[in-house]
Amino acid sequence: MSKLAVSHPPFFNDSTVDIPTPDKFAGFTETAEVGWGSPNVSWRVAPALNIIVNGIHRRATIDTGSTGALMDKSFLPTFDPEEVEEGHVFYSSSKILEEGYWVPDVEIEYFGPRGVRIMSKTPVLAVERAVSCPQFNQTLHGHRCPKNATKGVVKRAVQQPYFGIGFGRDRDTSSQATPDRNPMINIVSINNVTIDRTKYHPGYIITHRSIIVGLTSNNTEGFVTMDLEKGPNWEKGQRAWAGPKVSVALNNETYAKGSQCSLLVDTGVTQMYLKAGREFQPDDEIKFAIPDEESPVATYTITNGGRRNAMSPTKVLNSTSLTPYVNTGRSFLTKFDVFFNPIEGQYGLRFKGSGEEDFVKFYPV
Template sequence: MPRLAASHPPFFNDTAVEVPVLDKFAGFTETAEVGWGSPNVGWRVAPALNIIVNGIRRLATIDTGSTGALMDKSFLPSFNPEEAEEGHVFYSSSKILEEGHWVPDVEIEYFGPKGVRIMSRTPVLAVERAVRCPQYNQTLHGHRCPRNATLGVVKRAVQQPYFGIGFGRDRDTSSQATPDRNPMINIVSINNVTIDRTKYHPGYIITDRSIIVGLTSNNTQGFVTMDLEKGPNWEKDKRAWAGPKVSVALNNETYVMGFQGSLLVDTGVTQMYLKAGRQFQPGDEVKFAIPDEKSPIATYTITNGNRRNVMSPYKVLNSTSLTPYVNTGRNFLTKFDVFFNPVEGQYGLRFKGSGQENFVKFYPAV
């Protein structure tokens, strides 16, 4: 069932408020808000954070559609490939395979325009080669694209570090996308002070202006949450939750019973990836109910090829797969803030529209 938190903007060093006994965030007060390091103009570009690694300042793209921090191996000159775990990150949308080795326990500092600093400690993939590999299969190929399947080398990792902070990606071609590699749920200090585990609740909130780490009763107000299912690696790591759910209906059709699939709100892309049982043609209308039509947190509608609302993606790429799947693209964030609670397994939405929009509805009532 959806659950409602109160409505209040987030601040750094939240003070405790009176909350129900069952409030999962009662007593947690340590939090920090770090502003995006690049202008966020209507979510037309992916967000980025200013980082410091090995004493050098850089800008890192923040992607909720993948898990794992990566950067070119030249940014991590002290590691020995022979002593590090071989690894990869595969991006299913672009078919780019980043090949390298996981450097353990890398400390990354993130800083915002107001002087707030946070630090994460996770393995980082030192990228040795990035290639387009459309036929990549981890079971068959391991961590490297076969030479005869490579469609060319790409230079993205050299240009800018790429930090995946998503969840529910640890399956199929991304089995290394595990919670221990997610920078934003592995924060170790705020403003150079080690976090107090009794006062710091892991998790993050994404807004137009910033990312907020450390969930509190104050900064989660206004969100309605849904419970997540256990992911394939949950027994190994109790933070390994599956992605949230969504129901899909095309045109004037009703939501099909059981036609519920995985939802991914992806800051890494402008387009939508849709699997809804048949081709989604230009002019078609598609409705989404999150997580389902019986007890939705939110519903919204888009029309393919018609930017009649700001939540419509740049374009829709779809297939006739009978396994429903929706990657919304980042335009979803024009109307919703999102949060992820890795401890109890919750995903939350907070509406930030005017309430006059006819293409989106938010359901804050229990």
């Protein structure tokens, strides 16, 4: 984007990160900022938004590690299970399977402390029960945990609405995690006025104060963007992008060539999940280069179990992912704002540190 133009680092690779180009957001002016239910400077808790659904005020946890809004079926208008789609949301970190039905075209209103209101319209999963189902496989099991695989009912259903706004989550166990079910990229009105598709660019920005919907030249100032690859279900919906990439090195080892991991900045958890080459060990120093070490947008370092810094998760766990994978947890957001552009397929980072930190570096384009 032209407004971000500064000198390139010497290892800059034009094929990975956007170079200055005509502004993709020129002409788009409709946007709205909705403050979190409680400000989140340290990111010790998951962010939440105040909502109105079915005429009742509630608070919804906002999760970038999943896709799809879900809530107890009693929170939604009465529906006939025979007339709606059976469905599920599976959380790979906790192995919790939420079982229910997708109620179509549910309008959810979100409001902040300054009176700004936005509305989304998507299917919402009306949850009947939540179970621990470690071996869940949608191909084998459909949308329900088989009785012999259930580790017990965790709760009848979600006590607080839980809204997944992430992307790149449409894997085998979550093939229903499609863009049409992502509330924050399916906004239909701002302050009770229907959005103008010629002036509203879908997408969102996450900061410690708020979520901003509608991407503009002004609110994307300071971000560096990375182009995303098409996800496995691209043909089913052309906003189905894969997640961004990251390279990982342990201790003084070099970054392994060709071993980029899928990167997930997850507001839903405090811990990190890591699958990168060998398993990490206690007190390993872990280095990250986003998207890779040859043309980084950002680099940072944490020490598992040792000296902590602001971007350190509460703990690091070896991921059970079958492919290289890093879930940073939400501590990543102590030093970066992020944005998602679902139309052109971009992920953006904006550094909000002082520049004096010795554990993180940002390379603006």
